[in-house]
Amino acid sequence: MERWTIGEFSRITHLSIRTLRRYHEQGLLAPAQVDPATGYRYYTPAQVRPALTIRRLRELDLPLADLRSFLQTESGGADEEGHRAGQQIVAAHLRRLEDRLGRTQRTVQALRELLDPQAERTVSLEVLPPQRVLAVTLDVPSGADLSWYDDAMNDLDAAAGGRPVLPPGGRYQHSLFTDGHGRATVYLPAEVSLPPGGPSTVKPLQLPQRVAAVATHSGPHDDLDLTYSAVGSFAARNGLRSQDLVEEIYLVGPRDTDQPDRWRTLVAWLVDPDTSRSTT
Numbered sequence: 001m002e003r004w005t006i007g008e009f010s011r012i013t014h015l016s017i018r019t020l021r022r023y024h025e026q027g028l029l030a031p032a033q034v035d036p037a038t039g040y041r042y043y044t045p046a047q048v049r050p051a052l053t054i055r056r057l058r059e060l061d062l063p064l065a066d067l068r069s070f071l072q073t074e075s076g077g078a079d080e081e082g083h084r085a086g087q088q089i090v091a092a093h094l095r096r097l098e099d100r101l102g103r104t105q106r107t108v109q110a111l112r113e114l115l116d117p118q119a120e121r122t123v124s125l126e127v128l129p130p131q132r133v134l135a136v137t138l139d140v141p142s143g144a145d146l147s148w149y150d151d152a153m154n155d156l157d158a159a160a161g162g163r164p165v166l167p168p169g170g171r172y173q174h175s176l177f178t179d180g181h182g183r184a185t186v187y188l189p190a191e192v193s194l195p196p197g198g199p200s201t202v203k204p205l206q207l208p209q210r211v212a213a214v215a216t217h218s219g220p221h222d223d224l225d226l227t228y229s230a231v232g233s234f235a236a237r238n239g240l241r242s243q244d245l246v247e248e249i250y251l252v253g254p255r256d257t258d259q260p261d262r263w264r265t266l267v268a269w270l271v272d273p274d275t276s277r278s279t280t
Helices: 006-013 017-025 045-059 064-074 080-115 147-160 221-237
Strands: 041-043 124-128 131-140 169-173 182-189 203-207 210-218 242-252 264-271
Touching: 006 017, 006 041, 006 045, 017 041, 017 045, 045 064, 064 080, 080 221, 131 147, 147 182, 182 203, 210 221, 210 242, 221 242, 221 264
Parallel strands: none
Antiparallel strands: 124 210, 131 182, 131 203, 169 182, 169 242, 210 264, 242 264
16 A cells, blocks of 8 residues: 655645644544554555645635535545535535625625715615505514514515515614614505415505605625615715614515625605705
């Protein structure tokens, strides 16, 4: 059997001798043979690919426990189910890294926009027409996660019965963002009456005609604050008195596509109609 000393294996893999020793001590890559008299470590050609794989996974910060589990399934002793489990460990970690990378890229894009004095999001003053909707209204407590929104949408879907509807939306008190709690109304546009036997949380609601500073937010919601600041600044510059409500309409969202870059969210900062007349 062909074998290499740890120095030869180090030159071939570009892994330092110190790193190879550490891999051995951590139970990640044991030498194919250790001379009992001298303690010299020897490696085989079959260990080159595992060594380089370990290096990449450690560079990607895969936890040691997960890495050991993965290597055990790849050692040839695991059955097909164990092999799939090992692959899933790495796949899950890669998805986490991809999500983190995506957030980093979006943060960089947002920062570049903030640092560019010429960059400005398009805002206009619009009149939103009256609309019949099915709605869930609730008081969101401090510290709540977004499960309240998911629960509301599930109830609305159950009440709508899968009938075609326009894009869903939500009306939120500004205190929900400034204080971390406040009233929220999640809705689905629907011209039909509320069917019997539906969730008790769902009520019919007639949205009135409303005036708003409006902008369309493109992409994920990581930088939704930039669109909020644009519509809020527009309202303030033009002397538009806020109604303490903002409305979001999810023109294209997670219900429509799993590609966040394709999401489109209408952000409408509701204002007092009387203060909008001079602007219009």
